[in-house]
Amino acid sequence: MKNSNFYYNNPDNSVLLKSSRGYPKLGAIVDSGGVNFGIFTKNSTKVILELYQNFYDDIPSHVFELDPIKNKTGDIWHIYIHNIKHGQFYGWRVDGVYDPINGLRFNKYKLLSDPYAKAISGSYNWDEDSVYGYDKKSSLLDLSFSTIDSAKSPTKSVVIDDSVYDWEDDVHPRIPLKDLIIYEMNVRLFTMNPNSNIKNRGTFDGIIEKLSYLKDLGVNAVELMPIFEFNPNSIIRNNPITGEKLKDVWGYNPLAFFAVTGNYSNGLKIGEQVFLFKDFVKALHKEGFEIILDVVYNHTGEGNELGPTLSFRGIDNSVYYILSKNKRYYENYSGCGNTFNCNNTVVKNLIIDSLRYWVTEMHVDGFRFDLASILGRDSNGNWIGDLSLLKDIAEDPIISGSKLIAEGWDAAGGYFLGAFPEGWAEWNGKFRDSVRKFVRGDMGLTGEIACRIAGSEDLYGNKSPMASVNFITSHDGFTMWDLVSYNNKHNEENGENNQDGTNDNYSFNYGIEGETNNLDILKVRKQQIKNFFTILMISQGTPMIYMGDEFCRTQYGNNNAYCQDTIKNWVDWKRKDDFSDIFQFVRKVINFRKIHHTLRREHFFTGKDYSGDGIPDITWHGIKLNQPDFSYYSKSLAFMISGIDFVNQNVPPDNDIYVALNFYEKDLSFELPFLNNKSWFRVIDTYFDSPDDFLDFPQKVSNNYIVKTKSIIVLISK
Known part of the structure; x- marks a missing residue:
């Protein structure tokens, strides 16, 4: 007919x-x-x-x-x-x-x-x-x-x-970057373990069931690893040790940029997943949380020339993808088989329309862009920064006001940290690497660690410290516990002969590779975990932590667990009890950051004395006052932040804060700055076990403080 x-x-x-x-x-x-x-x-x-x-x-x-x-x-x-x-x-x-x-x-x-x-x-x-x-x-x-x-x-x-859909009175929380504490998670891995003790494991609803936990921890934004539609069964390899089929559990191979995956909802996956996600967003907003999506626009799950024809390839392959000179093949700046042609007008419009949809119809609050430097390349692979899609996104009138966070590198060697247009924050990979190495005890880092703690002005001097998203760990690489438990990656179960994942982890196992019951090793590992979290929370910038690090989650040395949908990779909630001392320390140090606005400045330190009393906004010290040791062999540093912000006088006076870091192999005695009519009180000493590592009632200290090896102290003036 x-x-x-x-x-x-x-x-x-x-x-x-x-x-x-x-x-x-x-x-x-x-x-x-x-x-x-x-x-x-x-x-x-x-x-x-x-x-x-x-x-x-x-x-x-x-x-x-x-x-x-x-x-x-x-x-x-x-x-x-x-x-x-x-x-x-x-x-x-x-x-x-x-x-x-x-x-x-x-x-x-x-x-x-x-x-x-x-x-x-x-x-x-x-x-x-x-x-x-x-x-x-x-x-x-x-x-x-x-x-x-x-x-x-x-x-x-x-x-x-x-x-x-009825959004009722839902609005974006619009938490300022300076007040944001980001918690990166994978929807499935976060609650899939049976010991998560919830009903809807591995789903958006499962996160809602864990909101009281997240509120208690003190985070206020969840950064969800990819939730665009993807195929968990796209990996054709088996685990060479167990024989089980590997799964794409991370989801970094999107197949539709407007479609929320049905993999994280209960239902038949015939459209109801859209409204279930909206319910999720509405529930988190009511509890004061923002939702940031990890978005992948740099490539698609159609893969290389041997991949399936599902959408873009069959609609207009030469428009949607950057092709090699031999157009049979794809440029592979993403490391995933193809590269989306992000600065073609049609493709640019598609990406902006997608972002607008997630802001207007799905009410999400921001985006973290995977391999974002690809969005700043032209069709020949050249970096064009302010002339690229990145600029269009930042200036879009609808997307404006959303958090825009870039991963400033890609798989083709592009590394453009600090080069993103106005309006972008960036994952600060230099912060991650320098803190890892300094805490491990490497030399030649004292000057750089000072720069990173102060907000990385060398990278973001034309913006704000808040443009620096500071992190020690993320989904890429070791968990924080594995960072202090393994000298080498152990990705054998990924089926790639342990060739995948980075070799540059800047980790150390402190005597035994992997899990151990040795109390001396466990003590130093816990101490280093507390050191990492302390540096993260006292640094200028926007902090991000990775799910489970707050109670020493392990991936058993796998630093690229993208294909491990197993109980070994699911967050093990039993460790919250096993490492309750670490959880309590992290919860308290997060709260410490929240109550001290001097740790959350929206402008860089000047080093100037505005008050005329001889106290600049920040002063750097060594074991002797005003004598920081920035030499190659130095492994220690101290600094004092004034509680008075003379640049932003709208904020009330805060406590002065003094921090000393000692990563020498021996204890060091630090002279403390003199205070007029005030004294120093100890809040944090990471050397001590719980509850003495973080004092709920700070204790007064003398004019000198012995900082133990591999430990940090934080003092406040009163």
């Missing part, structure tokens, strides 16, 4: 749908009369929209072949379908030349996800040959052509009407 550009293929569904020209808007836009569908493709010759009654159907209920005159404006193909609504399943077929040598990979046999789809149904199955654009059995590999129809895959795009 044929009616104009409409083909009816399913006699079991006798509804005749009326179509009209539609308008050039991308995605599936719902109104009272139906849905407008739009898709960009420049180099194709034919575009077909298919509707499906059920997500598991492999035969469409309706097929619409778009007219290149009537249903096309510029390079946007569009059509309006009357009398359909929220929940409709659909997919695109895009036909054209299949010529991989010249970067063209059109294949009409592949049902493609809408790049603007707000939900994807079902689960991806890459074991099926049908999702590949080439014949996997052919010796020609991707130069061959597959005629297997991929509609048998349950992954259909889903029409979503966001207007039906």
Whole structure:
């Protein structure tokens, strides 16, 4: 049965749908009369929209072949379908030349996800040959052509009407960067362990069940590792030790930039995941938490030339991806097989539209951009910084006000820390590395550690200390406990011959590789954990901690646990009891930062004496007053921060704060600065065991203080 550009293929569904020209808007836009569908493709010759009654159907209920005159404006193909609504399943077929040598990979046999789809149904199955654009059995590999129809895959795009959701009175908390304490987590790993003692393990709801814990810890923002739709079953290797199939548990291979994954919600994954995520956001906002998404726009999960054809590759491969000179292949600045063409106008608009959607319709508060330097490269790979998409994002009137945090490096050797446009904060990798090495006892770092503690003015002098997101650990690399328990990475279970993951961990095991019951080793490891958290919380900038570090979570030496969806990688909540002393210390040092605004300045120290009493805003010392040792062999440092902020006089006076760090192999006696009509009181001494490591009632100290080896003291004036 044929009616104009409409083909009816399913006699079991006798509804005749009326179509009209539609308008050039991308995605599936719902109104009272139906849905407008739009898709960009420049180099194709034919575009077909298919509707499906059920997500598991492999035969469409309706097929619409778009007219290149009537249903096309510029390079946007569009059509309006009357009398359909929220929940409709659909997919695109895009036909054209299949010529991989010249970067063209059109294949009409592949049902493609809408790049603007707000939900994807079902689960991806890459074991099926049908999702590949080439014949996997052919010796020609991707130069061959597959005629297997991929509609048998349950992954259909889903029409979503966001207007039906009631946000009630939800608003963005808008916590200033200076007051933010970020907690990075993976939704699944955080609560998947049975000893998390919650009902909805491994889900957004599971995080809600743990909100009281997060509030008690003192963090106020959760940074979620990727939640865009991805395929957990994309890894084809097995664990060489257990034989179990490896899983992509981190999700850094996105397949749809508007669609929240159904992997973290309870349900059938047919659209309800969108509203369950909104419930999650609303619940966290009510408790005063911000939500920051770790977003991956630098590449997609379609991989290299041997990957599946799921969306972008089949829609217009040479537009969406940066191709090599031999256009059969992809540039791989991401290290994940392909590189998204982020400074192509169409792709730039897609990314900005995606960010706008997450801000306006999903109410998230900010974004951490994975391998963000790729977004600052042109199509030839050159860094263009202020002329790039990065600038457009920072100046976008809708995205404005959201937190923008960059990972300032990529897998192709780009390292642009401090070079991001105004409006961007950055993961400070130099802070991470210098603190790790200094605490380990390396030499030649005293001057740099002073710079990092003071807010990294060498990197962010034209911005603010708050542009520095300070961290010791993150999902990339060792956990903090593993940092003091392993000399070497142990990634054997990843199935890559321990070749994956960085070798530059700046770690030390203090005598035994891995877990131990040796009390002397456990004491020094705990001491170093407290040293890390103390430096993190007394440094100028925005602190971030990684899930479970507050109670010594271990990944058993795996510093690249992206493929480990096992109990060894799930957060072990029993360790909160086993290391309750560390948890209490971390909770208290976070609160210490909160109550002392002098640790959260929005401007850099000047070193000047504004008061005329001889006390600058910061003074540097060694074991002798005003004699810091910045020589190569130095392993100690002390400083005093004035409680009076003469640059920002809107804040009330705070306590003066004195900090001494000793990473020599011996104890050192530090002279303390003289105070007029005040005395020094000890709050922190990381050498002592709990509860003496952090005193709830600070104790008065004399004019000298012996700082034990591998320990830090923090004093306040009263």
